[in-house]
Amino acid sequence: MALVKEKHIQFIKSLNDDVTEQMIEYWLSEHLRLNGIYWGLTAVLLLQEPSTLDQQEVIKFVLKCWDLKQGGFAPFPRHDAHMLSTLSGIQILANYGAWDVLNEKKQDLVKFIKGLQLPNGSFQGDRFGEVDTRFSYNAVSSLAILGELTKDVTEPALEFVLRCQNFDGGFGMVPGAESHAAQVFTCIGFLAITDNLHHIDVDKIGSWLSDRQVESGGLNGRPEKLPDVCYSWWVLSSLAMIGKAHWIDFDKLEQYILSCQDTENGGISDRPDNECDVFHTCFGLTGLSLMNNEKYSMLSIDPIYCMPKEVTKKFDKWKQSTT
Amino acid sequence: MVRALKITIITCLSQHGIKRQHVSDAAKSAKIQRDKKKIAHYRNLTDACLDLRDSHTYTQDAYDKTSKLLEENPEFNAIWNYRRDILESWQSNNKDIVTHLLEELNLSMGLLKRFPKCYWIWSHRVWVLFKLESLNKPQWSTELMIVAKMLEYDLRNYHGWSYRRFIVDNIEKAETSATTTANEDEQILALVKINSKEFEYTTSKINNISNFSAWHNRSQLIPKIYKLFQLLKDKSLFPQLQPIFLSPYSLLQHELDLVKTGMYVDADDSSVWLYLSWLLTDKFFVESFESTQNYKDVLLQQLNIVEELNELEKDDHPKGWDNRWCLKAMILIRTLLDDSPENDDLTKNWLKRLIDIDPLRKNKYMDQLNGKLVIVSI
Ligand SMILES: [Zn+2]
Numbered sequence: 001m002a003l004v005k006e007k008h009i010q011f012i013k014s015l016n017d018d019v020t021e022q023m024i025e026y027w028l029s030e031h032l033r034l035n036g037i038y039w040g041l042t043a044v045l046l047l048q049e050p051s052t053l054d055q056q057e058v059i060k061f062v063l064k065c066w067d068l069k070q071g072g073f074a075p076f077p078r079h080d081a082h083m084l085s086t087l088s089g090i091q092i093l094a095n096y097g098a099w100d101v102l103n104e105k106k107q108d109l110v111k112f113i114k115g116l117q118l119p120n121g122s123f124q125g126d127r128f129g130e131v132d133t134r135f136s137y138n139a140v141s142s143l144a145i146l147g148e149l150t151k152d153v154t155e156p157a158l159e160f161v162l163r164c165q166n167f168d169g170g171f172g173m174v175p176g177a178e179s180h181a182a183q184v185f186t187c188i189g190f191l192a193i194t195d196n197l198h199h200i201d202v203d204k205i206g207s208w209l210s211d212r213q214v215e216s217g218g219l220n221g222r223p224e225k226l227p228d229v230c231y232s233w234w235v236l237s238s239l240a241m242i243g244k245a246h247w248i249d250f251d252k253l254e255q256y257i258l259s260c261q262d263t264e265n266g267g268i269s270d271r272p273d274n275e276c277d278v279f280h281t282c283f284g285l286t287g288l289s290l291m292n293n294e295k296y297s298m299l300s301i302d303p304i305y306c307m308p309k310e311v312t313k314k315f316d317k318w319k320q321s322t323t
Numbered sequence: 324m325v326r327a328l329k330i331t332i333i334t335c336l337s338q339h340g341i342k343r344q345h346v347s348d349a350a351k352s353a354k355i356q357r358d359k360k361k362i363a364h365y366r367n368l369t370d371a372c373l374d375l376r377d378s379h380t381y382t383q384d385a386y387d388k389t390s391k392l393l394e395e396n397p398e399f400n401a402i403w404n405y406r407r408d409i410l411e412s413w414q415s416n417n418k419d420i421v422t423h424l425l426e427e428l429n430l431s432m433g434l435l436k437r438f439p440k441c442y443w444i445w446s447h448r449v450w451v452l453f454k455l456e457s458l459n460k461p462q463w464s465t466e467l468m469i470v471a472k473m474l475e476y477d478l479r480n481y482h483g484w485s486y487r488r489f490i491v492d493n494i495e496k497a498e499t500s501a502t503t504t505a506n507e508d509e510q511i512l513a514l515v516k517i518n519s520k521e522f523e524y525t526t527s528k529i530n531n532i533s534n535f536s537a538w539h540n541r542s543q544l545i546p547k548i549y550k551l552f553q554l555l556k557d558k559s560l561f562p563q564l565q566p567i568f569l570s571p572y573s574l575l576q577h578e579l580d581l582v583k584t585g586m587y588v589d590a591d592d593s594s595v596w597l598y599l600s601w602l603l604t605d606k607f608f609v610e611s612f613e614s615t616q617n618y619k620d621v622l623l624q625q626l627n628i629v630e631e632l633n634e635l636e637k638d639d640h641p642k643g644w645d646n647r648w649c650l651k652a653m654i655l656i657r658t659l660l661d662d663s664p665e666n667d668d669l670t671k672n673w674l675k676r677l678i679d680i681d682p683l684r685k686n687k688y689m690d691q692l693n694g695k696l697v698i699v700s701i
Binding site: 019022023024027028029030031032074078079080082125126128129130166167168172173174176177178179180203206207208210211213215217222223224225228244246247248249252262264265269270271273274275276 | 339340341342343344345351354355358359361362365366369373395396398399400401403404407442446449450453479481484485488533535536539540542543592593594597600601605682683684685686687690696701
């Protein structure tokens with residue numbers, strides 16, 4: 001099956017048409033809107049059709065999501081700032097190179113993110129105490145993109161992340177929790193961003209990750225679970241970060257992702273013949289880009305940040321000492 | 324005007340696995356008609372809640388409105404936040420909020436049944452439980468029964484298992500702080516009781532059905548219970564556990580028997596093999612052997628068992644193929660036995676067979692064959 005590139009662009013475009021707003025689902029998913037825009041933007045950037053989304057409108061919207069009280073990005077205007085939506089907001093602005101719109105907000109963001117770190121090094125998603133290794137990744141990815149990463153944050157954070165590793169080499173949400181491929185992505189991503197990959201046995205985790213590929217070619221998130229297109233990203237990018245991407249079968253994964261396309265209306269679903277959404281469309285495309293971006297005339301994706309490499313190569317990452 | 328901000332996520336994250344339908348234009352218009360009322364109602368309710376929040380209104384009426392909205396959309400985390408702020412405000416005004424907190428437990432329970440994978444509901448429940456504890460009304464034990472029920476619906480629910488460990492942690496903390504006046508022996512007894520129940524719970528979940536979540540939890544419980552058991556004065560209170568938790572060696576033997584049953588039930592269940600590799604490599608077991616020879620004896624015994632199973636699998640396979648997991652385990656064990664596995668012809672031979680029967684991962688086996696890595700895991 002071929003990649004129906006035009007259809008996917010149409011699909012992303014259709015998410016913005018007048019009909020969408022008349023569906024109850026649009027209103028029920030406000031809490032994921034900024035993330036959704038990041039997913040849609042990543043998809044069209046990779047497909048080299050950035051004009052599918054109106055840059056000025058998108059930036060205007062990101063700024064409307066600013067939570068003045070907390071100093072971070074909410075997923076939707078009037079909602080509350082959270083670690084998840086804050087990273088999406090920063091990623092969108094970084095993709096557009098729109099740093100000038102942040103102004104003094106940049107220091108608020110740094111304060112917001114650093115303020116969510118707990119004494120044991122972990123991060124909470126907002127002021128209410130939910131802890132998850134996803135937020136450790138959100139924090140260091142956000143700070144790295146802003147060029148504000150510092151050791152006083154990453155060292156205790158590292159200690160916590162390493163405590164979340166299990167006997168199978170994988171990582172869970174918190175210490176003691178079962179290994180899960182999406183959490184593995186956040187933890188390996190954390191280690192890659194903070195230059196700490198040498199702390200783990202990459203052969204062991206690589207082995208566990210490669211076992212996620214099932215006969216259909218798709219990847220699952222845990223032993224004995226069904227495959228799902230979004231794991232094409234969580235697993236494949238994790239393997240790429242530790243230099244073991246060749247431990248799974250690219251041809252079969254490619255075929256699996258392509259088989260999940262809606263060739264009529266565009267979009268990619270979690271499994272063949274399921275309903276498509278922007279989340280799986282994004283991660284299906286990022287997977288294809290990571291395996292072979294040239295074949296599909298896509299931009300090359302950075303496995304660490306899940307953004308085009310031409311964007312991420314400009315990141316300063318560590319805060320330059322001002323002395 | 325603000326077109327670019329409409330990107331919607333019809334089926335995301337918590338709603339995986341919805342069948343694709345290509346709806347006709349007529350059906351679409353019908354849905355739009357149906358949704359009109361729903362949208363108007365939902366937007367009114369949302370605006371009302373957010374307006375109340377912005378005016379710092381912490382009344383019963385506001386609280387009730389958030390209940391209504393969350394019943395319709397439990398993913399609306401800002402509303403959960405507002406609700407917590409209402410409760411906090413009542414508390415700081417000396418209002419008794421225990422009844423309300425219990426109400427929170429009811430609301431979130433009902434929602435979890437409908438949305439078992441929604442992060443916000445789980446984390447709200449955690450917040451409520453801590454609040455109740457701070458008010459000397461801990462609910463941890465009731466909560467353990469509730470999470471057992473949740474796991475009955477979905478035995479692999481990731482949140483459910485994490486939550487279960489979280490509850491047990493807190494029961495432990497409560498037990499050891501409540502009995503601070505009692506002696507240490509009683510505290511240890513209490514901890515063994517709690518954890519042995521968890522151990523039995525995982526045993527009941529690994530019988531005849533693949534459940535890596537239970538195996539994983541077992542790997543957490545074993546070293547913990549063993550340590551406690553060592554400190555326990557009267558071990559005869561646990562007649563069933565006593566022979567198992569005698570030593571790491573007796574534990575190993577007990578677990579290897581379970582694993583053997585598991586691999587014979589389904590040799591393709593990767594859960595069992597991951598657990599086997601833990602048993603054979605974790606220092607908790609390995610470092611407790613009296614001599615290297617004892618360790619090697621166990622490895623050889625396991626190698627025999629797996630090789631035997633592999634022969635049976637080959638007989639059953641239409642093309643006479645080896646079982647992938649058996650071969651991987653055989654390679655692991657020989658690697659553990661041999662000082663220079665890269666020169667071992669038998670291991671090389673098995674790797675070559677894996678390349679044939681498990682082509683998805685052939686590059687990994689090639690790397691192993693070329694000595695680029697020695698994997699001491701399955
Ligand atoms: Zn998915």
